[in-house]
Amino acid sequence: MNNLITREDTNLVAKLARTIGASPKLATEASLAQAQAETNVRVGAAVSAGGMTIENLTAGFADFTAVSNISLEIIPNKITAIIGPSGSGKSTFLRCLDRLHEEVRGAWAGGRVLLCGEDIYAAGVDPVQIRRRVGMVFQKPNPFPTMSIYDNVAAGLRLNHFRRVPQLDEKVEQALRQAALWDEVKDKLQQSGAALSGGQQQRLCIARCLAVEPEVILMDEPASALDPIATLKIEELMRELAREYTIVIVTHNMQQAGRVSDFTAFLMMDEDRAGRLVEYGHTKQIFTNPKDKRTEDYITGRFG
Amino acid sequence: MCGARMNDQEQQPRREARVEPVSTARGLGQGRDHHWGEFLVENAIRVLGFSAIGFVVLIFLFLLQEGLPTFFRVELPILFGQRWYPTFDLYGTMPLILGSVLVTIVAIAIALPLGVATAVFVREVAPNWAREILKPMIETLAGIPSVVLGFFGMTIVAPLVRDVLGAPTGLTAFTGALLLAYMSLPTIISVAEDALDAVPKSYRDAGLAMGATRWQTIWRVVVPAARSGIITAIMLGMGRAIGETMAVMMVTGNAARMPVTADSLFRPVRTMTATIAAEMGEVARGSTHYHVLFGVGIILFVLTFMINLAAASVIFQKRRRGGLR
Numbered sequence: 346m347n348n349l350i351t352r353e354d355t356n357l358v359a360k361l362a363r364t365i366g367a368s369p370k371l372a373t374e375a376s377l378a379q380a381q382a383e384t385n386v387r388v389g390a391a392v393s394a395g396g397m398t399i400e401n402l403t404a405g406f407a408d409f410t411a412v413s414n415i416s417l418e419i420i421p422n423k424i425t426a427i428i429g430p431s432g433s434g435k436s437t438f439l440r441c442l443d444r445l446h447e448e449v450r451g452a453w454a455g456g457r458v459l460l461c462g463e464d465i466y467a468a469g470v471d472p473v474q475i476r477r478r479v480g481m482v483f484q485k486p487n488p489f490p491t492m493s494i495y496d497n498v499a500a501g502l503r504l505n506h507f508r509r510v511p512q513l514d515e516k517v518e519q520a521l522r523q524a525a526l527w528d529e530v531k532d533k534l535q536q537s538g539a540a541l542s543g544g545q546q547q548r549l550c551i552a553r554c555l556a557v558e559p560e561v562i563l564m565d566e567p568a569s570a571l572d573p574i575a576t577l578k579i580e581e582l583m584r585e586l587a588r589e590y591t592i593v594i595v596t597h598n599m600q601q602a603g604r605v606s607d608f609t610a611f612l613m614m615d616e617d618r619a620g621r622l623v624e625y626g627h628t629k630q631i632f633t634n635p636k637d638k639r640t641e642d643y644i645t646g647r648f649g
Numbered sequence: 650m651c652g653a654r655m656n657d658q659e660q661q662p663r664r665e666a667r668v669e670p671v672s673t674a675r676g677l678g679q680g681r682d683h684h685w686g687e688f689l690v691e692n693a694i695r696v697l698g699f700s701a702i703g704f705v706v707l708i709f710l711f712l713l714q715e716g717l718p719t720f721f722r723v724e725l726p727i728l729f730g731q732r733w734y735p736t737f738d739l740y741g742t743m744p745l746i747l748g749s750v751l752v753t754i755v756a757i758a759i760a761l762p763l764g765v766a767t768a769v770f771v772r773e774v775a776p777n778w779a780r781e782i783l784k785p786m787i788e789t790l791a792g793i794p795s796v797v798l799g800f801f802g803m804t805i806v807a808p809l810v811r812d813v814l815g816a817p818t819g820l821t822a823f824t825g826a827l828l829l830a831y832m833s834l835p836t837i838i839s840v841a842e843d844a845l846d847a848v849p850k851s852y853r854d855a856g857l858a859m860g861a862t863r864w865q866t867i868w869r870v871v872v873p874a875a876r877s878g879i880i881t882a883i884m885l886g887m888g889r890a891i892g893e894t895m896a897v898m899m900v901t902g903n904a905a906r907m908p909v910t911a912d913s914l915f916r917p918v919r920t921m922t923a924t925i926a927a928e929m930g931e932v933a934r935g936s937t938h939y940h941v942l943f944g945v946g947i948i949l950f951v952l953t954f955m956i957n958l959a960a961a962s963v964i965f966q967k968r969r970r971g972g973l974r
Contacts, residue, residue: 443858445854445857445858448853448854448857450777473861473862474860476858476859476860477859477860480858480859481854481858483851483854483855483858485851487849487851487852487855489852489855489870489874490874491874492873500861500869501859504859504860504862550855553855554858557859557860
């Protein structure tokens with residue numbers, strides 16, 4: 346009963362913040378204290394701005410089920426890591442969170458995914474709007490090859506404008522600063538993004554994602570194509586971004602999950618090859634004191 | 650078992666070679682004796698391959714031999730003059746060059762948006778089953794003989810142009826351009842479609858994830874990324890259009906007038922190809938007229954070569970930049 350009230354309260358705050366056009370921070374701060382106060386993952390926190398609740402999510406392609414019946418809560422302003430062996434449906438799960446999954450031919454998804462308490466799979470919800478609120482960074486850096494660095498960041502902002510975008514320069518600079526790339530590229534904004542190094546390209550992609558001011562950032566193995574130093578930079582950046590954004594990261598690298606994430610979800614495929622959630626909790630607990638035998642085996646490197 | 654034995658046999662000479670160089674020579678010699686059939690086939694293929702190049706070179710030399718005298722026999726101001734009256738020794742090729750250029754450019758201007766739009770539709774929008782029907786159909790279009798299209802143009806398109814546009818005759822540059830556009834469409838569509846297909850999925854994902862609609866993603870991300878392939882498609886379409894003879898000769902009216910007035914598009918025009926095809930049968934071999942026709946052939950060749958070169962350089966640039974992956 347107590348829970349229920351909390352949930353509605355935070356929901357209200359979030360909605361209020363959205364309608365008066367304030368930055369999501371307002372709502373976030375209100376719920377932040379609550380989220381931090383909670384020592385365990387609990388219903389309620391995920392309803393506030395940037396929080397997501399996944400209920401019985403099942404998704405796949407044609408007659409193949411990639412993830413089955415996953416329920417978990419993404420806590421706002423925290424980094425949630427999704428780990429698991431190859432083929433356990435981590436990426437599919439992540440792509441369901443911004444409705445990118447359905448863009449693949451034959452893809453389907455069922456269950457509910459709530460973003461700030463609203464079901465993004467409800468009838469009448471425009472996936473394009475969802476994707477502006479939930480940004481995504483991919484495994485391989487994919488800056489648009491024909492655009493300059495500036496245009497790459499501005500691309501998202503220009504989508505809704507037929508003419509000049511107000512304060513475009515400032516917004517591009519801000520996004521590049523947030524992505525810790527500004528100092529490296531400020532003198533060559535008109536150069537092609539493809540000329541940057543891999544790590545810079547990935548930060549450019551993060552800047553492109555930040556420019557549209559999403560609430561949640563999904564990262565699909567963002568550092569797996571990068572060298573250790575670039576990886577470290579991306580990880581620092583993620584810690585930095587977690588102050589303002591909710592981050593969900595899929596990673597193969599367990600050290601990375603341990604280093605950067607606050608919460609960890611362990612996915613594993615069953616005999617039917619569909620990925621299922623095995624365990625979800627604080628990263629520290631998952632890595633030091635896993636409740637499930639399979640989690641322990643995976644963490645200690647016995648398989649996967 | 651068998652494979653293992655063969656390995657042994659192969660390795661034996663190598664082991665010997667390390668000890669005694671003399672036996673290496675014997676081993677290799679034996680190998681060649683044993684594979685003289687291989688040697689024969691290899692060389693036969695080499696000869697056939699080079700002969701193909703040789704024929705092309707011979708044709709080119711013949712073209713030069715018959716065409717180059719033009720530039721000595723006819724003064725250049727006349728050769729690039731505005732009047733083509735071979736009977737009066739006036740061999741001004743300008744109307745023919747401009748005629749070809751006008752028809753080709755208008756044809757591409759019509760075919761380009763249609764072709765790219767169709768390619769985008771086939772690759773990005775159409776459901777699987779529609780694509781499976783459309784692709785072979787488009788490729789079949791390329792196989793229609795140009796004389797059939799010319800006939801179709803004469804009996805259907807030309808009267809339409811005359812009646813709808815109010816031109817004095819239906820046999821106009823525009824009619825020719827319409828037919829050429831139709832003929833270059835299959836090339837443009839299939840090459841552009843391949844280019845779109847080669848755009849990595851990650852760019853589409855990036856566009857969609859940024860909050861672009863499907864259409865915005867296609868238009869702002871996928872099509873620009875396939876730019877070089879689409880330019881190649883245009884160049885290939887142009888090459889097909891500028892070299893086309895039969896359909897053009899049937900529907901453009903073949904009047905060698907300078908297409909420089911505003912209404913030229915809706916007046917008869919004469920292209921280089923049509924001129925050569927129409928007049929070559931009637932000239933005396935070795936006459937000035939005969940050589941001029943070959944000269945026109947050289948000009949046409951140079952134009953086509955330049956277009957192909959432009960297309961090739963675009964492809965080359967793309968490769969040098971590391972491609973689009």
